[in-house]
Amino acid sequence: MKRAQMVDSVFFYVLVMLGSVFVASVSQVLLKKEAMESHDSAVREYFNRRVVLAYGLFLVSMFLTMYSYKGIPLSLGPILEATSYFYVALFGVALFHERINARKMIALLLIVVGITVYALFA
Numbered sequence: 001m002k003r004a005q006m007v008d009s010v011f012f013y014v015l016v017m018l019g020s021v022f023v024a025s026v027s028q029v030l031l032k033k034e035a036m037e038s039h040d041s042a043v044r045e046y047f048n049r050r051v052v053l054a055y056g057l058f059l060v061s062m063f064l065t066m067y068s069y070k071g072i073p074l075s076l077g078p079i080l081e082a083t084s085y086f087y088v089a090l091f092g093v094a095l096f097h098e099r100i101n102a103r104k105m106i107a108l109l110l111i112v113v114g115i116t117v118y119a120l121f122a
Contacts, residue, residue, distance in 0.1 A: 013071030017080045020064035025087035027057035029095060079118050082111050 031054045039045035069077060089108060092098035100108075 009071055013068045014076070014080065016064055017068035017072060017077065018083060020061045020068060021081055021084045022087055023057050023064065024061040025084050025091065027054040027061065028088065029091045030054035030057070033095070075122070076118075079115055082115060085111055 030050050034048065034050040034054070039048075045051075065077075072080075085108060089100060089104065093100060
């Protein structure tokens with residue numbers, strides 16, 4: 001396999017992993033939104049459309065993650081998984097009207113620095 005094809009292949013699997021992380025983040029948002037609702041019974045609390053969809057998305061995310069490891073090194077996986085913090089912060093601001101304070105912003109910047117350092121020197 002030529003180097004350019006290999007890079008394209010790894011890039012594809014990186015995109016699959018990032019998609020997996022995004023799907024898992026959407027699932028977490030669905031569960032959080034459902035947890036904020038009141039329910040008539042414990043059965044309705046755990047067996048409703050949002051919760052079932054959320055766990056289905058987690059299942060999809062798991063399979064996407066396993067598939068992505070066919071083409072990316074194991075050491076890159078956790079780095080890409082760290083992007084979930086961005087998705088969660090974005091969803092928190094957009095959907096839950098949370099505020100990003102200085103500590104959260106510094107933490108997000110440190111994640112970016114870590115991903116950049118890994119990408120440049122690994």
